[in-house]
Structure formats: C-alpha cells, structure tokens
Amino acid sequence: MGKILIFAGTVEGRRLAEFLDSQKKECYVCVATEYGESLLPEGEYICSSSKRLSAKEMKELMNKEGIDYVVDATHPFAVEVSENIRFACETLEKKYIRLLRDEDSIEEKNDCILVGSVGEAVDYLMETDGNILVTTGSKELKEYTRIPQFKKRVTARVLSTPEVVMECSKFGFEGKNLICMQGPFDEELNYCLLKQTKASYLVTKESGKAGGLEEKLLAAKRAGVKVILIGRPKEQQGYSFEQVKLYLCKEEKIKWKQHITFVGIGMGTKQTMTLEAWNACEMADVLIGAERMLQTVKELRKPKFSSYKIEEIKQFISEHLEYGNIVILVSGDIGFYSGTKKWMEQLSDYPISRINGISSVVYFCGKLGIPWEKTALISLHGREQNIIHAVKNNETVFALVGEDNGIPALCKELIRCGLESVVLHVGENLSYSNERIVTGTPKELVTEEFERLSVVVIENRIPEQVVVTHGIRDEKFLRDKVPMTKSEIRSISLSKLELTREATVYDIGAGTGSVSIELSMQAFNGMVYAVEKKEEAVNLIQLNKNYFGVSNLQIIEGEAPDALKELPAPTHVFIGGSSGNLKEILASVLKKNPSVRIVMNAITLETVMEAVECVKEFSLVEVDIASVAVSKSKEVGQYHMMMAQNPVYIISCRGGGSKENGTLS
Incomplete structure (x- = not known):
C-alpha cells in the first residue's frame, strides 16, 4: 500500500485528507503555519506538520515516511513552494499530483481592474484617492507602505494569529488600520467592513470560489x-479535487460507496429552500436535476448534470465515480x-439520505390563507385521478396540473x-417574480390560459353528503326501454364483486349503465x-354518466x-349480458388477468348451465351461486300487494391463476 503526502494550503487539500481518513487510508499532511494545522480535520489516519519546509527538507520527509504519492494542494500564489515540491518529487521519482482550486468564471470580473501582482496594485493605487481595504494577506503587506499616507488610507484584513499581528505592526499596520479575523466571510460581512472603513477600493486576489472571491465582488458592487x-x-x-480523489482510489484500490441525497428544493427560488437543503447542495460534489432546479443553485457553481430521467441519472452516477457526495434535486x-420513491428503488444499491422541502400545497394554501389539514391532495400531472369525486366529497381539494390546457379541461369537466x-x-410560477394567482368559477376560467405546470385549490363550500353504500333507487336512472339490473340485484352483485377503491372494472352488457355508475362511485x-x-343503450349510459x-x-x-382487446387488464368483471359469448368473454378476461374477480347474472337456465360449465372448464375458484327472488310492493287501492320479479342467479368466482407485480403468469 502506497503512502500519500499532502501539502494542504487550501480547502481542497484539507477535504482530501478528510476523505482519505474516512476511508482508513493513512496520509501525511504538511501546512505552513500552526493556524493552517488548526484547520485540518482530526482523524486517526492523519499525521500533520506545521513547519515550513525547504526543498531539501521535503526530500528528507519523503524518504523518511516512505512516500509514494505527493499531492500539491498549496495556494495558487505559493509558486515557489509548488516549484520546490515538484523538484523534490522529480529528484526522488515520486508521483507528483497538482490539485487545482475550483476556478470559476464570475461575471463581476468585468467591473474589476485586473493587475498581475501586489506591486502592480500598489502602483495603481498610488495615483488614486480614497480609503483602501486590503485582503491579500500579511506576506506582502510591506508593499502597501509605498502608498502616500498609507496609515490613513489603508486598512488590512489579516488572520487573527499573534505572529501575523506582530508582522503587520512592523510595517505600521495596527489599531484601526488592522482587522484580524478568521474566515469564511459572507457577502454581508464583507459589505459591512467596506462601509465601516469607508473604502473606495478593495484589493483582493483571484482566489476562486474557495477563497470567497464571489462574496467579495458582490459586496463591493453593493x-x-x-x-x-x-x-x-x-x-x-x-x-x-474529484479527479485526484478518483485517481488515488484506483491506485490504492480504495473501495468506497457513492452517497446520494434527495433534496426537496421548495418552489424553485433560493428563498423557499430550507437551510438544510442549501447546506446539502453546498457540500455536494455534483448536483443532478431538471434544468429549472439547477438554476436555483447555480450560484454554488457546482458540477451539474441536467436530467430528470432515472435511466440517464443512474448511468451518469455509475460512470462518474469521482463524485462521492451526489445530490439529486426534487421540486x-x-x-x-x-x-x-421510484427513483430510490432504482438507486437502492447506494446509501441514500433524504431532505424535505416546502411543498406546493403548503406554500399555495399559505398564500391563500386556507388551512390544508383537511384538504384532499390530488395530482393530475401524468396520472389519472378522480378529481370530480374528490371535489364532491371535500370542502377543499388541492391538485397539481401538469398538462397542456389542463385548467380549462378541468373547468369543462367540473361544468x-x-x-x-x-x-x-x-x-x-409560484415564488418567482412572475408569480400569478387567479380566482374564479369554472365558467369564468374555462377560456383562460395558464402555464402547463400549475396548481389549483378548489373550494366546494357545500360538499355533497354522498351515500357510501351501493343500491341507488331504480327511478334515479334514465332508462327508456333499455333493460336495467334492478336495485336489489345490483346491490347483491356489487357486494359479491368485493371491489377496491383502485379497481379496474369491466361492466359487460352495461344496458342503462346503472351498474357502471355504482361501480364508478x-x-x-x-x-x-x-x-x-x-x-x-350507449346513449343512455352517456346521459346517466352526465347526470x-x-x-x-x-x-x-x-x-x-372483441371490444375488450385494447382495454387494460381488469381486476373485476361484471357480466350482465353476454349475447351468447360467455365462454369467449371469460377466456379473454382470464388471459388478461388469471386471478380476476368475476360476477355473472343469469335469468335463463341455459345461461346458468353455461356458466357452471365455464366454472369447471376454466377451473375457477371461490365459486358461489345464489338464486335471488325479489318481490316488491305495489299499491292496489288501499292495499299493498307483493309483485314477484324474475328470479336471478348470481354466480361469483375468481380466476385460479396468479398476477404478481403486474406480470401475468
């Protein structure tokens, strides 16, 4: 096993040491100061030194510790140190790896005066007036003493260590001219310091994202x-960083698990993200999600992969082992x-964490001032759900709408x-600057145009008190001269079907649609x-459906x-009329679902005999045959006479096959 030496003058170097420690891989870490050593992560497999080393001392250390790989993670401005490290590695034939800082492109650079060195910066400032805040460190602070009246004009911000303070005081930087602080510094703190020092100029190095350059530029602009x-x-x-980590893992045969975190980002703006979600994105090696979501966290300037297709995401993760901490953004x-849930099942081979976000129902109901604890939640985005039933039975319904013309189509259906x-x-466009909320009745909104991805809250101030049992009175249905399954027979047949809320049901020989209507309810x-x-009969079914x-x-x-060929596999089948095709109908539905639940109604003995033969031929199970004779009262003058209806045979059974995980066998 090879030994690794890290010259860790940057965040990336410290992160690499922390990663190697987590993988129980020993590493030796060198920094130039005690302060730098204090920033190193504590670990059982980390050995550190805070001594500045010459090229000779570097070679001695490499030989003494038996180093095989040397990672140069020093600061970009530590040119001399990097040259010494490279020279030592070449002399001893050690593997030299230069770890670069994350250099990001920042638009605000266009508003800066670019110079090549501290000396050039001082040359420029000598021709100016106004106060100066210097954030280039203490090492080259002496250069600023060339500026006329530097004690009045220049304030230096440096690290808060005794050695640094003493060094600065030698050059006349003390008292109000010296600010000793330890970073990181956010935009707000930078802004406050600029205002406090009444600065006209800010001097900084192009230290990239890790050096807090973006925050300085934004503060200066403000x-x-x-x-x-x-x-x-x-x-x-x-x-x-990712490339170096992957290289060392391959060379040292370090087997490590990529970790995936699913992060709910809220409505889409940074303001609606939780702090936990934002922190997770900050710590990520790569961000994955739809482009709209990636835009929310673009200021983090992380590697990203734009996709919402699980197959593409899964392939990307497997092909990019350099990314250990993966964040998948979810709206x-x-x-x-x-x-x-579906994505987690597809990625179950990886360790997974979850971070919740503010959902659209919470945000939107909050905007409207509507309590949502009793609100029915529906999604019409890529799925079929019975929103009409929900609206009839609830005072408020929240729905996600994700189809073109979705709101007008919903309004038409409500009407x-x-x-x-x-x-x-x-x-x-909830939470964005172009957020829009429109209120109206279905007739008022049916001609309006809305974004494809919209949400809607429907208020039904007088919801129906819907009867939860079957057995709608016969006179409620539009019938004309079409045969209809009577209420009592309908009630028993529906009970025998043993329906579920999510059932897929065929009503074969539907007649007026009385059974279909009750099945739908x-x-x-x-x-x-x-x-x-x-x-x-088809026309009557449509009328009853609307009614x-x-x-x-x-x-x-x-x-x-024949009419069943293109239909999805049923879970339940009611046969009220077969037109002599009972055997063929049963063969068709059993082929689609070998365990389908079946209820047949028969009046003639011939149909009963055919049904019994089919039960035997298809090896149907849970067979139950009931002969039901119903008599109904009829007023005759002052009396009520019982009038007998035709007896009906109700045959209920189930297919003897199996249906597992949606695959018929």
Missing part, C-alpha cells in the same frame, strides 16, 4: 467600491408526488358534472369500462369479447 483584482498565476497542468417536497358553483384558485380511484353493443357526474367511467361501444 457598496459601490472599485475592486483591484490580482490575477492568479496560470497553472500549467493539474487536476480537480417541492420529496414526499409529495415527486417520483422520489359537465354539475359543479359550476365551486371556486378555483389557480397558481402558476365505489371504485372512485379506479376506472370502469362500460361495454355495450346497442347504440340506444350522476362521474368521471372515471369510459363507454366502450361494441360487442364482447
């Missing part, structure tokens, strides 16, 4: 201060229709189902397909089994 920027020496060659909150009086609050999160061959205001009912005109 304060109206001119920046004198000392350009960093051009690196001949070198590698990024809103990770637990609210975000797709995070069709008799919900014209509800109030809609539509929100788009019971399986309100599923879908019902009313299959009917007669045009008159009862159900949205999860599709009418299929045609004769079974």
Whole structure:
C-alpha cells in the first residue's frame, strides 16, 4: 500500500485528507503555519506538520515516511513552494499530483481592474484617492507602505494569529488600520467592513470560489467600491479535487460507496429552500436535476448534470465515480408526488439520505390563507385521478396540473358534472417574480390560459353528503326501454364483486349503465369500462354518466369479447349480458388477468348451465351461486300487494391463476 503526502494550503487539500481518513487510508499532511494545522480535520489516519519546509527538507520527509504519492494542494500564489515540491518529487521519482482550486468564471470580473501582482496594485493605487481595504494577506503587506499616507488610507484584513499581528505592526499596520479575523466571510460581512472603513477600493486576489472571491465582488458592487483584482498565476497542468480523489482510489484500490441525497428544493427560488437543503447542495460534489432546479443553485457553481430521467441519472452516477457526495434535486417536497420513491428503488444499491422541502400545497394554501389539514391532495400531472369525486366529497381539494390546457379541461369537466358553483384558485410560477394567482368559477376560467405546470385549490363550500353504500333507487336512472339490473340485484352483485377503491372494472352488457355508475362511485380511484353493443343503450349510459357526474367511467361501444382487446387488464368483471359469448368473454378476461374477480347474472337456465360449465372448464375458484327472488310492493287501492320479479342467479368466482407485480403468469 502506497503512502500519500499532502501539502494542504487550501480547502481542497484539507477535504482530501478528510476523505482519505474516512476511508482508513493513512496520509501525511504538511501546512505552513500552526493556524493552517488548526484547520485540518482530526482523524486517526492523519499525521500533520506545521513547519515550513525547504526543498531539501521535503526530500528528507519523503524518504523518511516512505512516500509514494505527493499531492500539491498549496495556494495558487505559493509558486515557489509548488516549484520546490515538484523538484523534490522529480529528484526522488515520486508521483507528483497538482490539485487545482475550483476556478470559476464570475461575471463581476468585468467591473474589476485586473493587475498581475501586489506591486502592480500598489502602483495603481498610488495615483488614486480614497480609503483602501486590503485582503491579500500579511506576506506582502510591506508593499502597501509605498502608498502616500498609507496609515490613513489603508486598512488590512489579516488572520487573527499573534505572529501575523506582530508582522503587520512592523510595517505600521495596527489599531484601526488592522482587522484580524478568521474566515469564511459572507457577502454581508464583507459589505459591512467596506462601509465601516469607508473604502473606495478593495484589493483582493483571484482566489476562486474557495477563497470567497464571489462574496467579495458582490459586496463591493453593493457598496459601490472599485475592486483591484490580482490575477492568479496560470497553472500549467493539474487536476480537480474529484479527479485526484478518483485517481488515488484506483491506485490504492480504495473501495468506497457513492452517497446520494434527495433534496426537496421548495418552489424553485433560493428563498423557499430550507437551510438544510442549501447546506446539502453546498457540500455536494455534483448536483443532478431538471434544468429549472439547477438554476436555483447555480450560484454554488457546482458540477451539474441536467436530467430528470432515472435511466440517464443512474448511468451518469455509475460512470462518474469521482463524485462521492451526489445530490439529486426534487421540486417541492420529496414526499409529495415527486417520483422520489421510484427513483430510490432504482438507486437502492447506494446509501441514500433524504431532505424535505416546502411543498406546493403548503406554500399555495399559505398564500391563500386556507388551512390544508383537511384538504384532499390530488395530482393530475401524468396520472389519472378522480378529481370530480374528490371535489364532491371535500370542502377543499388541492391538485397539481401538469398538462397542456389542463385548467380549462378541468373547468369543462367540473361544468359537465354539475359543479359550476365551486371556486378555483389557480397558481402558476409560484415564488418567482412572475408569480400569478387567479380566482374564479369554472365558467369564468374555462377560456383562460395558464402555464402547463400549475396548481389549483378548489373550494366546494357545500360538499355533497354522498351515500357510501351501493343500491341507488331504480327511478334515479334514465332508462327508456333499455333493460336495467334492478336495485336489489345490483346491490347483491356489487357486494359479491368485493371491489377496491383502485379497481379496474369491466361492466359487460352495461344496458342503462346503472351498474357502471355504482361501480364508478365505489371504485372512485379506479376506472370502469362500460361495454355495450346497442347504440340506444350507449346513449343512455352517456346521459346517466352526465347526470350522476362521474368521471372515471369510459363507454366502450361494441360487442364482447372483441371490444375488450385494447382495454387494460381488469381486476373485476361484471357480466350482465353476454349475447351468447360467455365462454369467449371469460377466456379473454382470464388471459388478461388469471386471478380476476368475476360476477355473472343469469335469468335463463341455459345461461346458468353455461356458466357452471365455464366454472369447471376454466377451473375457477371461490365459486358461489345464489338464486335471488325479489318481490316488491305495489299499491292496489288501499292495499299493498307483493309483485314477484324474475328470479336471478348470481354466480361469483375468481380466476385460479396468479398476477404478481403486474406480470401475468
């Protein structure tokens, strides 16, 4: 196993030492000062030194410790030190690796005066008036004494160590001319110091992101201060932190797990991100997400991969082992229709962390002043959900809308189902400068145009008290002369079906649609397909669908089994009329789902005999046959006479096969 020596004058060097320690890999870390040593992470596998070394001493250390790899992570301006390290490595034939700082392109550079050295900066400042805040360190502070009246004009900000303070005092920098502080410094603190010193000029080095350059530039711009920027020496060659880490892992056969964090970023602006989410992005090696989300954190200037497709994301992660700390950005909150669950299943081989964000329902209901603890939550974004049922049964419904013309289409459906009086609050571009919230009834908003990605809160101030049991009275249905399954038979048949809320149901031989309507109401999160061959009956089903205001009912005109070919596999099937095709119908539905639940109604003995034969032939299970004779009262003068209806045989059963994970077997 090779030994690694790190000259760690930068954040990147300290991060590398911390990483190697976490992998239980010994490393020797050299820094130039005790202060630098105090910044090093404490670790069982880290050995450190704070002594400045000459080229000769570097060679002695490499030989003594048996070093194989030398990582030069010194500051870009430590040119002489880098040359000594390189010379020592070449002499001893050690592997030299230059770790470069993250040099980012910052637009504010265009407003700076670029110079090549501290001396050039001083030459420029000697021809100016006004106070100067110097943040270039103590090493070259003597240069600034050439500025006329420097004690009045120049304030130096340096590290807060006794050695540095003594060095500065030798050159006349003390008292109000000397600020001793330890970074990092954010934009606000830089701004306050510029205002306090009444600076007209700020002198800084092009130290990149790790050196806090961006924060200085932003503060100077706010304060109206001119920046004198000392350009960093051009690196001949070198590698990024991720590249160095990957190289050492391969050479030393360090096996390490990439870690993935799913981060909910809120509405889309930095202001709606939690501090925990922002910190996670700051610590990330790479950020992954849709371009809109990456824009929210662009100021962090992190490596990024723009994608929302899990296959592409998975491939990217597997191909880029240099990224250990991976953050995947999710809109809103990770637990609210975000797709995070599916993604986590696909990435289950990796250690995963989760950070919640502010969801759109929390943000939007807060804007509207509407409590959301009893609000029904729906997503119409890439999925079918029965929003009409939700609106009928709840005072408030929140929905994500992600389709073109989504809001107008929703308004049309509300109008069709008799919900014209509800109030809609539509929100788009939430949290952005062009945020828009529009309120109105379905008729008022049906012609409006909205963004594709919108949200809506629907208020139904008088929700229906919906009957939760089946058995709608026969006279409620529009019937004409079309045969209809009577209420009592309908109730028993629906009970035998053992419906679930998410059921996919065929109603074959639907007639007036009375069974289909009740199926839709019971399986309100599923879908019902009313299959009917007669045009008159099809028209009646449509009328009853509109009258009862159900949205999860599709009418299929045609004769079974041919009409069933393009339909999704059913979980439940009701057969009220087969037109002599019972065997073929059962074969078709059992092929789609071998464990489908089936209920058949029969009046004639011939149909009963055929059903019993099919039960045997298809090896159906859980078979139950009931003969139901219903008598209903009829007023005759002052009396009530019982009138018998035709007896009906109700055959219920289930396919004997299995359906696992959506795959039929």
